[in-house]
Amino acid sequence: MTALTLHAPVLLIALPLLGAFATPLIGKLGKGARNTFVGLIVLAVAGLASLLAVSVFGAGGVPTVYELGGGTFTFPLSGGQVPIRILFEVDGMSAFMGLITALIALTSAFFSFSYWRERSGGDLYFSLFLLLTAGIFGMVMTGDMFNFFVFLEITSIAAASLVGFRVWRKQSQEAGFKVMAMYTLSGLFVLLAIGLLYGQYGHLNIAALANSLQGSLTDMIALGLLLTGLAMKAGAVPMHMWAPDAYGEAPAPMSAILVANSQASLYGLFRILFTLYGVTVSTGTMGWILIVLALLTIFVGVTMALIQSDLKRLVAFGAVSQIGYMLLGVGVGLAVMATKPEYGLVAMQGGIFHMLNDAACVGLLFFASGAVIRAAGTRDLNQMGGLGHQMKWTSIFFAIGAVALAGVPPFNGFASKFLIYEASFKLSPFLAVIAVLSSIMLLAVFVKAFQAAFLGPRSNASAHVSDPSPGMMVPMAALVLVIIVFGLFPGFFVDHIVTPAAKALWLGRDAYINAVLGG
Amino acid sequence: MKNNGMSIIVRTVTRFVYGLIILFGFYVIMHGHLSPGGGFQGGAVVASAFALLLVAFGSTGLKGRLNLHWLQTMEEVGALSFLALAFLGIGTAFFYNLFANSGGFLFGASVPTGSNAGVFAAGGLVPLMNWAVGLKVMTGIAAIVIIMLVGSRKEETE
């Protein structure tokens, strides 16, 4: 293992953090220098995330442990030693989330270079963007509960600032306040739960806590608080009120990374359910709670998308509904975790694969709708129309993103949704029916939006529009490439990156604990 | 007066006190590795002196003493120097305390275990990090206070 791979978990956090603080200084040299610097940082981060993923997936399910300020202990510990420093612990699932975050950070940074060119305040914009990226990487890499809370709050502050970044829009100020209030509340729930756990066991390290967890009444209260807080931050119905506002009001490329942020909270939820609590609670009950949340999220998200006339908000509700599919897949996996039938792992694979696919599709849709709104000068679908005549490529990209998200073959959304349908049908046919019907409804929603915006006669809005500059086209094309490649060769990706991630959650609790505390 | 600043009593007292507050803040930062306090607390104390100036003299009174642009630059410098200090030990691990117990002149003294009178020259990177954090916090909070004042003043004139 090279030194770079060894330090990758911390560099993934430290480099964007360095970028976040240095960007305003380098911005004084000019926009070109700043964009080059930010571009180099995200490229380095993407390289490190891939390197880490290769190393972790190659290790065959043994998590990598990194000790901050190390040099004292060697891991795994032996002879009843207790981890006292902050640890980063990277298993298959963390590495997988790192890949998603790197993909979205890379594309949205390069999209932003063109998207934000004429606007002022770019230094702060990229500074907050890098801070958010650092926070997301921190959330998915950390092996320490309190450290998780700190990174959760870093993402909250950066994300809410980005939602309210356009201070001249009154709606974004409203959304920003709402988002920050909900994020703070969810963070405090998580902190209270961490306090309850620490008070009982005296550990903050996830592996050490998992090892000593008893499943007492206090643990259950802590679990309830963690579940509420993290589901709230992931935007699951009925705590979703902030999510469409946030996705809709943030600048388009930042909506994409906000989705990655929601997924990081979802990761935290899964980490807590599978690794921290695992068998100490009734996994069947917890699984069914997730499934109910999932069905509500899918249903409410799709129905609310149906009645929107604001293009960005419509996509935002689509993004909310997709969180439900991830919860459904993983919920089915959790519900049957005790008996471990074959289809449980399939459900986990579906749910986790859908995270990656959702990030790519929703990212593409937000980019495309941002480009459309920028060109047409309106967000209202009723005032658009006929944009497809001049914006050929954008309309094609939007269409690909929409059908992929709705789960139409041969795109990637179908690959993951099919796994979810298949596995949830085996648990209960009712679940699969709701999931399939909602997907069809989502397709209808996007067909309506596509027809309203791109087809039909030329309208006032479409008089002087054109496809955006190459700086915005290339990131969209890159995401289209991801969507098509994942759709055509799902087997390869499921085997090599999704299955290790699913197994790390579903079967990897002992491996996670042993990597720190020793067998 | 044009609602700018407060009465002569407040302003006179402020003139006496604000230097002492800043001095106390620096003391708290300096002894962060030995006594309660540290970078954040000391920085907050220093920033409170700036806030006091702002309240007593109004925004015009602060002009020429504190420049928002300069404050924001110094905040970035504080954050970057903290990160740079953390990167120093990357040969072993991020945040590795390179200077502790090294015997060198930069806080490298070793400390006896148990109760002691406090060794100022100990702590390695920790006192340096306290200064970095202190710089960031004092300038950051001062900037927040100034921005909020400017924001609320605009509203009054509207």
Added chain:
Amino acid sequence: MNIGNLPFVVAALLVLFGLYTFLFKRNLIKLVIGITLIETGVNLFLVTLGYRTDGISPIYTFAPEAQKMVLPTPQALTLTSIVIGLATTALLLSFAVFIHRHYGTLDVRKVKELKG
């Protein structure tokens, strides 16, 4: 009731008052106050977790020999949480300032551009 449990009761009350304020008040500034109350309750809870009866502060400078010390970790956690709370409160208040500038009110019932 054991007097040592009193801080926990106070913490719980603070959290409940904060939740009540957050859920039922209509003024944005009062919502921020509610959030700050919850935060204070959680911080008090954390710092109380580390208290040991007759413990002294966990600093070795001139510490009496062989005296119990309170746990330093919860204090570090509380401090971090206070720092984060400062940032979130500042951000929430600046949003409130901007909302007041745009809408001319702080009443949540009138700040309703985004719904449905």
